[in-house]
Amino acid sequence: MIKEIIRKSLNGATLVKEEIASLFSVPLFSEESSMIIAASRKKSETASRGTAEVHAQVGLNVAPCPKNCAFCSFAVRNKVFSETREISRQEAIKKAKQFETDGANAIYVMSTADYPFEKFIDISGDIRKKLHPETILVANVGDFSKDQAGQLKDTGFSGIYHAVRLGEGRDTTIRVETRLETLENARQAGLILGTCVEPVGNEHSVEELVEKTIITRDAKPVYSGSARRIPIPNTKMAEYGVVSEARMAHILAVVRLALNYAIPGNCTHEPNVIGAAAGANLLWAEAGSNPRDTEQETEGKRGMTVMDCVRVLHEAEWKVTQGPSKFFSA
Ligand code: SF4
Incomplete structure (x- = not known):
């Protein structure tokens, strides 16, 4: 049966939830898992034409965030950061420029959910001006309105990273509907979406993994994949x-098989060779704040x-795209 589901996926047919559940349920290190x-x-x-x-x-700030996602170091309840600290506009530009120089295929600007939206737009606009016009800029911010989606687009963002997280509405104070x-709003503004099944913990059921996988597929992103939760101490x-x-x-391999060929990217985080070897063709570098880190600057x-x-991708035998992201140019 597993062989048949795999063949169906490779032939380009859409897997139903029972089939995705069967793939998730296969024991690790079994022949079927291989x-x-x-x-x-x-x-x-095939989907990415052989490139990763x-x-x-660039994370702009650390702050005790009232949205209180249980898995995030910024959540008020986790008591990691008791005060707000922000990197300066110049530092944000410098970090983004460095990433551009280093050859990142897309640069993301991230802030906590309660960071003032106007300020995010203002600083991002300055970052945009200092980058090459062809460099792809992506926003990773809290939930936003239709009007704010338009502002992101006008600022020069090509797309956003956004996800309905595992445990959304249970381990967070944000409704699934709000995320959707x-x-x-992003779609209507012409912003391209990147998303992911995250943050995966040992307690998550196959049913929830399937549900979130299908949400990412239905959102018609340019990538999805899967990332694990990093434990915040205490x-x-x-x-x-x-x-x-x-x-x-x-x-992440099951997520890849559940998504169709029109979606070129399969992400994982944090970067690792076995994940990349198994099909992850998108990895992230990070600077500034990081919701999985207890340090103010994650570099x-x-x-x-x-x-x-790049080294991780090469170890996994991937060729890495040179220049602007092909995923976000799709
Ligand atoms: S994940 Fe985002 S919304 Fe949730 S606590 Fe962290 S910064 Fe706030």
């Missing part, structure tokens, strides 16, 4: 431990450089 990973890699290579990308994110409205979520990279490779800590990510 078949899933091999098929995922094949589908990724490195995107790089934001995706629709938090409730930390008690669940961390999903192994081997299991994440299986999960040299959890955050990897563009060169680190």
